[in-house]
Amino acid sequence: MDELDLINLKKQARVAAATGDKARAIQLYTEALAQTPDDDNAIMELVPLLDDEDEKRDYLKRVLRISPYNEEAKAALAALEGTVTAAAAPRPEIEVLHCYYHPHRETRLRCNKCGKPICTECAIRTPVGYRCPDCVRELQDKFYTAGSGDVVKGAVMALAGGLLVGLATYLTILILGQFLFFGFLASFFLGPALGGGVAELVRRAMGKRRARNFPIIGDIAFLVGVFIIAIPSGLFFWSLFSIGMAALLIILAASALYARLKF
Numbered sequence: 001m002d003e004l005d006l007i008n009l010k011k012q013a014r015v016a017a018a019t020g021d022k023a024r025a026i027q028l029y030t031e032a033l034a035q036t037p038d039d040d041n042a043i044m045e046l047v048p049l050l051d052d053e054d055e056k057r058d059y060l061k062r063v064l065r066i067s068p069y070n071e072e073a074k075a076a077l078a079a080l081e082g083t084v085t086a087a088a089a090p091r092p093e094i095e096v097l098h099c100y101y102h103p104h105r106e107t108r109l110r111c112n113k114c115g116k117p118i119c120t121e122c123a124i125r126t127p128v129g130y131r132c133p134d135c136v137r138e139l140q141d142k143f144y145t146a147g148s149g150d151v152v153k154g155a156v157m158a159l160a161g162g163l164l165v166g167l168a169t170y171l172t173i174l175i176l177g178q179f180l181f182f183g184f185l186a187s188f189f190l191g192p193a194l195g196g197g198v199a200e201l202v203r204r205a206m207g208k209r210r211a212r213n214f215p216i217i218g219d220i221a222f223l224v225g226v227f228i229i230a231i232p233s234g235l236f237f238w239s240l241f242s243i244g245m246a247a248l249l250i251i252l253a254a255s256a257l258y259a260r261l262k263f
């Protein structure tokens with residue numbers, strides 16, 4: 001067996017240990033140690049996997065024969081012998097990593113997709129755990145598939161929807177402006193319904209594809225459409241109540257549009 005095989009053997013043992021397959025990890029470490037009995041690092045990795053205390057003790061003594069100053073082995077042996085409590089024994093050091101994006105920053109966090117070490121500043125919390133910025137961008141690219149043509153179509157549709165909602169606002173205030181209760185009630189229900197309807201048309205115009213920042217672009221185009229009709233109609237000068245009704249309807253419509261475009 002050459003050196004590379006041995007390294008692989010230990011790597012497999014580590015993977016088995018990390019995934020909780022203790023029996024296989026022990027078997028692989030034992031195989032590796034049969035090749036290189038003086039590998040104290042391999043022994044120190046093997047010892048925590050063992051259940052038998054005598055066996056642990058024998059291995060730790062072996063480590064101390066190989067390297068008499070191995071503090072970790074001394075502490076572990078002392079804990080086993082009961083001379084110090086296990087809690088007082090120094091814990092084996094947790095691996096210190098360095099952030100992939102900030103090489104001078106120490107961290108213990110890894111991206112759970114690609115395994116890159118990342119600091120808390122770089123880590124992005126996702127529903128599936130902490131991810132690095134690269135993996136998050138990759139995920140977003142799969143999500144945002146709309147081309148610039150789709151964005152233009154979507155914006156034009158949002159503008160057209162805005163013109164219609166502007167007209168609907170004008171008519172609502174014209175008809176119900178004097179009836180406070182019915183005017184506000186109509187605005188309260190019409191706003192979200194019209195905004196949701198425009199969102200559906202916009203999403204169809206875009207072939208249901210999404211673009212980064214489109215919810216904002218779409219909403220702006222929509223509001224431009226609304227005000228092209230609403231402002232020249234003069235309804236904002238009719239009365240304070242008509243301004244209130246119109247504002248309620250337009251704000252609710254724009255919010256509903258934004259929310260529906262976002263998801």
Ligand SMILES: [Zn+2]
Nearest residue numbers: 111114132135
């Ligand atoms: Zn990653």
Ligand SMILES: [Zn+2]
Nearest residue numbers: 099102119122
């Ligand atoms: Zn960082």
